[in-house]
Amino acid sequence: MPPAALETEPRAPPAPTPAEPPSTFVKVALFVFFVVTRAAHPMLIDFSKVGGKILYARDTPIFMNKVLTIVLMNLAGLAIDGMEGVRMCWRWENLKVFGPIGLVYALGDFLEMLSLSGISGDVYQVLLQTKLLITAMIVWWLKGQRQTSLQWYILWGMFLATSAFVLVDHGDNADGKLGLGVVSVIMKVVTSCYVAVLSEKYLKAFGNLPIYAKISGLSGTWMIASSLVCFSEDKVRNDGFFANWNEITWLIVASFIIKSVSTLWLLQVLDSVQKNIGEALAVIVIYVAEVFHPSFDKTFELTGFLLSVLVVMLVQTYLSAPKAPKPGAEAPKPFAGGRIHLTKLVSVEDKGAPLLQGVDAKLCEAADALPAGAFYGVVSGSRPVVGNTDAGRKTRCQLVALGSGGEGFAAGQPLSVLGTLRGPLPSGASPDEKQWAKDMASAKEQFATA
Numbered sequence: 001m002p003p004a005a006l007e008t009e010p011r012a013p014p015a016p017t018p019a020e021p022p023s024t025f026v027k028v029a030l031f032v033f034f035v036v037t038r039a040a041h042p043m044l045i046d047f048s049k050v051g052g053k054i055l056y057a058r059d060t061p062i063f064m065n066k067v068l069t070i071v072l073m074n075l076a077g078l079a080i081d082g083m084e085g086v087r088m089c090w091r092w093e094n095l096k097v098f099g100p101i102g103l104v105y106a107l108g109d110f111l112e113m114l115s116l117s118g119i120s121g122d123v124y125q126v127l128l129q130t131k132l133l134i135t136a137m138i139v140w141w142l143k144g145q146r147q148t149s150l151q152w153y154i155l156w157g158m159f160l161a162t163s164a165f166v167l168v169d170h171g172d173n174a175d176g177k178l179g180l181g182v183v184s185v186i187m188k189v190v191t192s193c194y195v196a197v198l199s200e201k202y203l204k205a206f207g208n209l210p211i212y213a214k215i216s217g218l219s220g221t222w223m224i225a226s227s228l229v230c231f232s233e234d235k236v237r238n239d240g241f242f243a244n245w246n247e248i249t250w251l252i253v254a255s256f257i258i259k260s261v262s263t264l265w266l267l268q269v270l271d272s273v274q275k276n277i278g279e280a281l282a283v284i285v286i287y288v289a290e291v292f293h294p295s296f297d298k299t300f301e302l303t304g305f306l307l308s309v310l311v312v313m314l315v316q317t318y319l320s321a322p323k324a325p326k327p328g329a330e331a332p333k334p335f336a337g338g339r340i341h342l343t344k345l346v347s348v349e350d351k352g353a354p355l356l357q358g359v360d361a362k363l364c365e366a367a368d369a370l371p372a373g374a375f376y377g378v379v380s381g382s383r384p385v386v387g388n389t390d391a392g393r394k395t396r397c398q399l400v401a402l403g404s405g406g407e408g409f410a411a412g413q414p415l416s417v418l419g420t421l422r423g424p425l426p427s428g429a430s431p432d433e434k435q436w437a438k439d440m441a442s443a444k445e446q447f448a449t450a
Contacts, residue, residue: 034278037262039285041255042121045113047295048248054117055244057235059226062109065256066223072257073216081210089216094209097202098217104195105218106225109256111188118181119166120298122286122308126165127185129280129311132318133159134186135193151321158314165307215261280315283308322448323441341417343368345379346395348409361388361398361436362409369394374421374431376443380413386443387417388431391424400436402444419446 048054070089077085088094116124133155139145147155166182206214230236235243287308290296349363370389379385383401390396399409421442425431431439 031278033262034275035281035285037255037259038279038282039125039289041252041259042116042124043286043289044248044252044255045116046121046290048246048252054113056249057230057233057239057241057243058113058117059110059230059233060236060241060245061249061252061256062106062113063223063226063230065253065260066219066226068253069219069257069261070216070223072261073212073219076212077210077216080212085210085212088210088213091213094206094213094217095220097206098214099221101195101198101202102218102220102222103225104191104198105260106222106229108188108191108195109222109226110229111184111191115181115184115188119185120169120290122283122290123166123169124181124185125279125283125286126162126308126311127182128189129162129283129315130159130186131189131193132276132315134189138190138193148322151318151323154314154318154321158311158318161307161310161314165304165311168301168304168307276319277312277316280312283311322445341368341371341377343370343415343417345409345411345413345415347411361400364397364399364409364415366395366397366415370397371417371420373423373425374439374442375417376419376421376446377415377417379409379415381416383409384443384447385415386421386440388436388439389424400440402440402447421446 045054048056074086074089077089079085081088112124115127119127136147136151136155140147230241284305287305290298291300344367345364346367347365364387370387372389372391372394374386374388376384376386379399379401385399385401387397387399390398399415401409421439425435
């Protein structure tokens with residue numbers, strides 16, 4: 001074929017290069033940053049109190065943080081996409097979807113400041129862990145999704161541990177403010193659980209919209225609702241908006257901005273399990289910081305410290321416990337009519353596809369055909385794995401080890417396929433991060449109940 005003909009032939013577009021996953025150092029740094037931001041925010045509000053009372057108008061930092069957030073997001077849109085980026089922040093389609101969600105977020109902020117005016121930062125963070133129990137009740141009521149007996153025992157044990165921590169922390173100083181603070185935190189948790197469902201639904205549905213436009217859309221009604229509450233306070237009307245403001249108050253505003261803006265980005269790197277563990281670890285960080293910082297009138301009590309550690313351990317135990325199957329979910333089926341399928345790994349490629357945070361798949365070639373779709377099994381008789389078979393080549397698969405530790409995969413090792421988790425995806429598509437997370441969770445349930 002002449003050279004001219006070669007130049008005119010259509011060429012297939014190059015395959016998209018997958019985004020390089022963050023290094024372990026970056027992920028650890030982001031996790032530490034997440035824990036610090038979750039701990040610093042209630043501590044700053046605690047630190048701003050004078051004689052145990054908030055002297056500035058309680059909701060002024062919320063209003064100011066939303067004003068600055070809108071300005072920052074519009075500047076981000078201008079820097080990234082020019083005037084079109086600014087216009088995207090104010091499109092009606094954006095505002096009508098994310099505006100109502102901003103109203104619910106505003107209610108959560110109001111309840112947060114109300115609760116922290118009556119309780120300390122460590123008690124607030126401990127009580128936030130009741131979100132796991134409240135979420136379990138909400139999904140049971142709305143979706144019929146049950147918890148296992150073990151999960152319920154852990155959740156109620158966590159509730160008792162948080163209650164004990166509150167009683168130990170306040171002792172004989174419990175008063176009406178404590179009761180109001182506790183009720184406000186519980187209402188804040190319910191609000192957060194509800195708004196988390198809404199946010200996840202619409203943030204994913206509008207995936208083509210830049211993150212700065214989404215945050216700006218949320219912040220508009222968030223700011224309006226905050227202003228109604230803020231300017232109805234007697235302190236604002238009588239003494240002015242900035243009465244009793246100081247450097248700490250501005251730090252609280254900055255903390256609000258960092259917490260709300262960074263969360264949406266950090267959760268793209270940290271999975272939900274790491275998020276919940278990070279928020280639980282913030283309990284210990286706050287407790288230790290308030291004990292050793294001279295500005296806080298708190299003495300170390302071994303009982304309170306051990307209870308805070310117990311809450312963290314119960315959170316991690318709950319997240320690691322086997323989950324009940326979802327209503328109507330298809331149960332995994334044994335492969336080949338109930339028989340264990342034995343084969344051998346012929347080759348293993350170390351450069352597997354990045355799947356989840358900290359999880360890499362190994363590209364493996366088996367001696368025999370593997371079940372279509374996703375499967376679970378063991379390598380070398382003891383290493384639990386979950387795999388996904390290549391739609392175009394039945395002997396090729398991606399394998400992921402479940403759990404940590406142990407040796408890596410190697411050619412020549414036996415692979416026992418115990419069952420299938422699902423069939424192949426439509427059009428032979430490869431599973432994305434979310435699908436891998438589901439397959440791994442389903443495989444862990446099978447091993448737990450085996």
